[in-house]
Amino acid sequence: MGFLELGDGMPAHLSLLSLLKYNGYHTSFYYGGDSKFDNMQSFLQKNATDEINDEKSFPAGYVRLPAPKRYLMGYNDKELFRHYLLTRDEKATAPQLSVVFNGVNTQSLRYKTSRTNIYNSLRQRMTQTWF
Numbered sequence: 237m238g239f240l241e242l243g244d245g246m247p248a249h250l251s252l253l254s255l256l257k258y259n260g261y262h263t264s265f266y267y268g269g270d271s272k273f274d275n276m277q278s279f280l281q282k283n284a285t286d287e288i289n290d291e292k293s294f295p296a297g298y299v300r301l302p303a304p305k306r307y308l309m310g311y312n313d314k315e316l317f318r319h320y321l322l323t324r325d326e327k328a329t330a331p332q333l334s335v336v337f338n339g340v341n342t343q344s345l346r347y348k349t350s351r352t353n354i355y356n357s358l359r360q361r362m363t364q365t366w367f
Contacts, residue, residue, distance in 0.1 A: 240275040246282055253283040256333050262286050266320045266336045268294075268301075269310035276337075294319055313338045317354040 239246065257263050264287035271277040271290035280288050291300075291310040298315045311319070320336050 240279055243275045243278050246275075246278060248282070251283050253280070253285055253333065253335070256331075257284050257286070260331065262328065262330050262332045264332070264334045265289065266316060266334065267291075267310070268312065268316040268338065273309075289319070289323070314354065317358075321354075321357060 253263050263283075263285045265271070265276075265280050265285050266289045267276065269291055271280065271288050277288060277290075294311055294315070298311055298319060300315075301310060301312055316336065316338055320334065324332075324334065
């Protein structure tokens with residue numbers, strides 16, 4: 237039995253999320269599927285995560301993966317990172333930890349150009365913020 241399988245019965249525990257939250261960080265979680273899957277939402281709530289963004293938080297205009305077929309669920313990586321980039325406050329002054337979990341599919345989707353663009357965009361934002 238894994239820790240997340242304990243669901244609401246998970247004992248109080250320390251994690252990177254809870255430690256950073258305690259030290260003044262704004263914490264967020266992004267997932268293209270249902271955060272209730274495998275009790276992720278319970279884990280995040282027990283760690284006082286400020287924002288839990290999952291498939292229910294995607295506004296109109298995002299393309300969902302086809303109905304469950306070969307374990308595909310929710311939104312693909314391209315849409316997940318687009319949603320993440322468009323919802324983060326670039327001017328936020330508080331330190332932040334955002335976890336972007338791209339585990340909605342078991343087979344790799346081929347968006348080489350898009351992945352490269354997303355990577356470059358993330359790298360550019362990190363460089364502007366930290367250096």
